[in-house]
Amino acid sequence: MAALVAPRPLLISNTDKDRIFPLDGVVDVYTKTRRIYELYGKLNHIGLQITEGPHKDTQELRIHAFHWFNHFLKGEKPLIDTTAVKMFEPKQLKVFDKLPSDEINTEIQESFTKLAEPAAVPVSADEWSQQKRQWMAALKSRSFRGWPDEPGELDVKLAFEAESNGISFAALDFTSQNHIRLRVYLAKRDGVANQDLDLIVLNVLDEEDWDEFLAMMQVGFADQLKGEHLPKPNVEEFNSHAKMFKAFKWGMAYVAPRGIGPTAWDQSKRKQTQHRRRFNLLGQTQDGMRVWDVRRAIQALRVVPDVNSVPLWIQSERAMAGVALYASLFEPSITRLDLHYLPTSHREGPIFLNVQRFLDIPQAIAMATERSKVRIYQNGTKGWSFAQDAAKKLDWPEKQLQVRDMTPRKER
Template identity: 30%
Template sequence: MRRREFLKASAVVAGVGFLGRRGCTPAAEAAPVQAPPLGQEGTTMTIRDYLSREARRITDRALSQYPDAATWSRRVPEERRRFLEMMGLDHLPPYPERPPLNVRVTGVVERPGYRIEKLAYESLPGLYVAANLYLPQGEHAPRPPLAGVLYACGHAATQKVHYQAHPRRFTELGFACLVIETVQLGEVPGYHHGCYREGWFHWYSRGYTPAGVELLNGIRGLDLLAQRPEVDPERLGATGISGGGAATWWVAAADERVKVAAPVCGTATLASHIYDRTIDGHCDCMWWINTYRWDLADVAGLVAPRPLLIASADRDGIFTIAAIREVHAQAQRLYGLLGVPGNLRLVETPGPHSYHERSRTAIFSWFAKHLQGREVPPEEIGDIDLAPERQESADTLRVFVDGPPADDRAPRIQDELIPLPQPPRIVELTGLEKERQRVLTALRERTFGAFPSTPPPLATQVEFEDAEGNAYNCRFAFTAEEGWRLHGTLAVPNAAARPAPVVVALRSPGEERRATEAFIGPVRAPWARAIVDVRGTGDTAWGEELQWHLRRAAAWTGRTLASMRVFDTLRALEAVRDLPHVDGRRVALAARGEMAAVALYAALLDGGVSVVLLQDPPATQNAPSQPDGRGPAIEMLNCLRITDLPQVAGLLYPAQLVMVGECPPTYQWAEALYRTLGAPDRFRRLPSLAAWAEEQG
């Protein structure tokens, strides 16, 4: 079985590698492997070029899973399930089974022709959403049930106060309109900026995005509207601007009760976000955990064939007009395929990131047509009234006069929304194999799904050889992924038998000069020593000032820096097994600090590593990083929904596991598992790598 088949593999047992093989036939001790074709040597991209390329590929693939209407109809339920999974809401029960909203009306504002109910609801027990419900009243008010509109606030500091003219105008037009606040701002503050500002990059490992909470709050807002006697649950729409525009996309895609949607200034391609670096201006709530490598047009595929009006500004600094038009063009092809091209419209407005009279009146007209059955042209339907005397104060619209409830979960919902598994109880080998298979299957799909299914040839090449230090030494190169030519070194002591077992050490990002050489230096015959430079180290290193951008951009494309390095390590192990004088059946993997996380996952996926040597490994992937993005980057998409580092270590049994230096208490689980399975001597705690090397000599 070759690497391109790994996604189809259902199990990997001890000694069966990532390539589905047991060990490897040693390379001939003669000449080095054939050099790559002319022009390929040294071909290496920058990390920015790579992420831009991968984002472009994702954008180009959007909606390609729907060649015809029948395929769309058949696939949409599973695609919607995947979308909810990427939002962290795959465990959300269907509407009738959800917990009660526990709606609390804390006050009513009476105005001529309408009233405003100040209310809060619980989207989950203890997760409060502050909202205002605008309802028509008086002798000219339409008879209920009314069409309902969910208005999602953007990132304006005063939230429902800032946007009040919009729900008021909807109400004047005969709609019931619920305006809801975001988690980041407003009366019930939480966190949107975990990765953006706080250094909480472990959100990616948890599979958490604040977009999921905004989606949840929007879905429960629809629940609230559907339960109101004044509202027709069959005539609901959703709209909002900026962050509220993004929330409109999410809610309309996830909940088919939305019969019409109008996202404003919340549309662009992934290719643009990465290449144009507009991602740097975006909150974490603007994208999902991109497990399945979607773009926004794929989200539009879940809104179709329902009426969708995309409104955007042509000089928006975080949503380029070219990208907006591309999303619209991609969605237009699908709407045409489904036979409803008129249900999709793009409204472009002049100026920066903001509403315009043209977009507002187009939305009011669109909603009147599709929810009320009224044909009122935009130029006749009327705009919002921004006269100072019409605006309510923050005090007037406030829901919680004394502040958020004491049991409010918003500040900690990022730690509670997605349930994480507990370490499994394993008492015998059958249980170990079952858990290993479960973890590997889930990791391949949900953490390492961005691995190339058909990687290019390794084209391993020994670039030069020498005989210094009483050893055979060489520098070698190999192709890890298209556009990435990586390097390593090999030293085989003259005293070692040929072919020799080899310790492969991973260079660490930002390390001091020759730090890895010093780390692996104590290894002597009978072992050979190899050092590999994965992406972000050696020749492909990048400045730490770029790290914040790269960690977010990589995640949006469905991978992380750590997961890319896991792939590089797997390819490096293949390359090393092909080198002269190496016994590919006896390979050890060594790493320090953050690279220990990479080594653990690579060893598990490879399946043929006999010894894993770790110095100062991280205790868990469920821990924050530095706010500026510098330092260790060990996050991997969704991994904590599947496993954690100590459990990965345990699943390496019966490989020898050697902890050098500080061993966090979390690894006691792995140590106990080795003891339970009858091999306590294969889990070692040693003061230095030299101590292990002395035992081998």
């Protein structure tokens, strides 16, 4: 990209202790770009400035930029006798009171690359099988390439096990990848052996769900959760779950992928943007690595004694439902997916590298529907015609995919 500026003047500036853009990378960009300027015979149009400092717009960087602007914009080379102070407040630089209705800036990134054409519904099992293989290969090589080459040991350790109000509650710590330890919780009726459970539901939590989980479970297990920032207890929800466990031999598991709950980073908007950028610099996305975390949570549950034969459901909400959806495509024997308010397109999340170049969420739903029962809960029923039509065309079981309208009846 830097070479595209050639032969126009280009100053590459950075500090020597920038942890986001390391010095050797900056010098490498300069060296390679300099060759292009040399071909143009314009070596005097490219410059490199390195000053001491961290990832910050320092005064030293600005003063050198002033000199560069004076030279190439004004044709002057005066001494810089003005310090790099802020000359205007941000509001003084504001151009519009409100953005024009025809502005394209907020979505300009969508024009940078060609998105996949709407997928055609397969007309045969062979065509579907071929299309599915292509999509799965693309996901592995283009969207989830940042996953570890070697999964490594799960190293599952029991963190605690307790009982309250007839509920058995345990926590298992596991390694998602090197230096990433996560925790999966398992609740069930006290006294019911794992092999006697009718099913286990793995709840994949986003930040809102995590707070609700803590509010519910602290009612009976405040001591076990005392290391967390506990919200106001939700006694009603805890009692509701206690009744459920008493009535059914179900297990409820909970996992918060990286960046959620116990592993949450600074939640300010600016810091969240920086975290997402750092994943991108590693050839990953935050959501893409969360898919890996969910896969590892599934694997961790299955090494619990006598759990491997118990049917496993996965449940999640909002963009995290998309994370759960994709995790299910890479793990065997997922009996059912319950996805609440799942976005109908990756434009609303989750964010994966390159994914819309070859598929979107409705196609992922179709792949999941072939493997598992899928229940989608949302307002209205639109958005899933590709998966519904594929299910009919390929003669999948009639109730394999169901879209349930959660709109209040009086609003329908």
